Amino acid sequence: MTDRAAPEVQQLQKRTVFTLAGAQILGGIGVASGAAVGALLAADLAGDAFSGLSSASNVIGGALIAIPVTKVMTESGRRPGLVLAYVIGIIGAILIVLGAALDQFAIAWPGMFLMGGGSAAGLQSRYAATDLAEPKNRGRDLSIVVWATTIGSVIGPNLAETMGDVAEKFNLARLSGSYLMTIVVFAAALILLQFALRPDPLHVAEEVDGINPALRKQKPLPLKEALALIFTIRSATAGLASMALGQAVMVSVMSMTPVHLQHADASLGVVGAIISGHITGMYIASPLIGIATDRIGRRPVIMTGVLILLASFALAGQATGHDHVQLAIGLFLLGLGWSCTMIAGSTLLTESIPVETRPRTQGAADLAMGICGATAGVVSGIIVGIGSYAMLNLIAASVVVVLSVIVVREWLTVRLAAA
Incomplete structure (x- = not known):
């Protein structure tokens, strides 16, 4: 020691x-x-x-x-x-x-x-x-x-x-x-x-x-083994799912919102204001979310993020390109929900893995998160192209529901083991 x-x-x-x-x-x-x-x-x-x-x-x-x-x-x-x-x-x-x-x-x-x-x-x-x-x-x-x-x-x-x-x-x-x-x-x-x-x-x-x-x-732990290690630890898996799936839905909806607005002939000023509000939502409440993660718990904050994201998709998905205020609120909530899943998920992942393996497993987690985000950005364009912006939000909501199932199952396992 x-x-x-x-x-x-x-x-x-x-x-x-x-x-x-x-x-x-x-x-x-x-x-x-x-x-x-x-x-x-x-x-x-x-x-x-x-x-x-x-x-x-x-x-x-x-x-x-x-x-x-x-x-x-x-x-x-x-x-x-x-x-x-x-x-x-x-x-x-x-x-x-x-x-x-x-x-x-x-x-x-x-x-x-x-x-x-x-x-x-x-x-x-x-x-x-x-x-x-x-x-x-x-x-x-x-x-x-x-x-x-x-x-x-x-x-x-x-x-x-x-x-x-x-x-x-x-x-x-x-x-x-x-x-x-x-x-x-x-x-x-x-x-x-x-x-x-x-x-x-x-x-x-x-x-x-x-x-x-x-x-x-x-x-040093190879990258493949680092990912495998994450998936052998339930809490680490839940943390990674929170980070990666939260990133995927955030990138997909954010990247297609300017296109949705452009189809309604919105000005660049309107587009910029809505995206700026989204970025503000991503970071402005970070310290409060961090404190909540410590005091309330990692999993409750992730689930709070899930609920906020679902509210975001409900608002944005039902908004036309002319509903600027509704889209602004939806995109702000998108950023806020992402912040909850990112901060609480990263904390849960970090504390679930041994200190000596953290750099490689954290790098593997960020790689997985980046791939999910990049893939979602590409796929979102295809979804809007063959369907609609509303369909994209509906699919994003279904992804978040999957995240909630992963986290709740892990949460119940932890509580039953402690009982």
């Missing part, structure tokens, strides 16, 4: 969460800056038919980048893995700027995948916040890091005009200005983590739990 006193660990945890939140704000600015103009840049370079490739590439890239990042975390700790993720993101942003300057989508497109490094860093940061957290505070600490993304998500897009002016001063494409900002803030996040995230929280967690890190380094 460790010689570290509990107060020392608690103080270190406070500093760790503060550092991760600071890096998350910077990373959020970079990710949101690129997201704000990515579709426009892709359309400029390759045509409107390719405009959706920016966000899809970023999601897929983030999921795939989680694999090497968590491998590094397993072997060397949280800090080197997060630094690697931001380095990859910086390389991606540089390629996008270069592709825009040369008017070559073939150069910019790989950069859009690599930009997913910023997203991967953000997702893994929430896990790093739980390494040293007391069980009663895990949800709160994780949610603080998630909430920090809100600040970056608000700041980033609002700098697009200013950074466009900066890019033009250097004779670069105006839309590439946002990616110049991404390079700067990703580098700042990298530096902050490199120098402030010490000692490494994963190493201290192993020390506290009396785990020999040499065993972990000698035989």
Whole structure:
């Protein structure tokens, strides 16, 4: 066991969460800056038919980048893995700027995948916040890091005009200005983590739990086995289902809402306002949801998220493209329900798996979540194309019902075992 006193660990945890939140704000600015103009840049370079490739590439890239990042975390700790993720993101942003300057989508497109490094860093940061957290505070600490993304998500897009002016001063494409900002803030996040995230929280967690890190380094858990481990633990499976299915339904409905509005000739201002409200719902209540996760329980918060999501689908699914207020409320609830399933699900997953396997299993979980989100984004377009936006919401509701069955069955198993 460790010689570290509990107060020392608690103080270190406070500093760790503060550092991760600071890096998350910077990373959020970079990710949101690129997201704000990515579709426009892709359309400029390759045509409107390719405009959706920016966000899809970023999601897929983030999921795939989680694999090497968590491998590094397993072997060397949280800090080197997060630094690697931001380095990859910086390389991606540089390629996008270069592709825009040369008017070559073939150069910019790989950069859009690599930009997913910023997203991967953000997702893994929430896990790093739980390494040293007391069980009663895990949800709160994780949610603080998630909430920090809100600040970056608000700041980033609002700098697009200013950074466009900066890019033009250097004779670069105006839309590439946002990616110049991404390079700067990703580098700042990298530096902050490199120098402030010490000692490494994963190493201290192993020390506290009396785990020999040499065993972990000698035989890192393969990705396939990491996924298999999750499915052998009922509570971990419920946590993963909450994350992955919540992500799938959120991405599917969110991505098709602008199309639904466009069919009714809604202005870009209306579309932007509704999506902004959705993003606000995703993050604004994160600290409160984290506290509820700790005080009420992981599973009750997941089920609360399920009910909120069902209400969201009922409102959005019955709204025409002219019902802007109803869609705005529905999309806000979509973000809020997603936040419940993400925070409580991530907390449940993390505490269900052994410390020495966490980086790889968490990476496997994020990969599964990313694949579900990317697949849902593609399938949602097909569903709306052959059916309707209302049908999409109905299918999303059925997916959430499946999630509720998984969580309730696991919950009952736990209660019966404790009886």
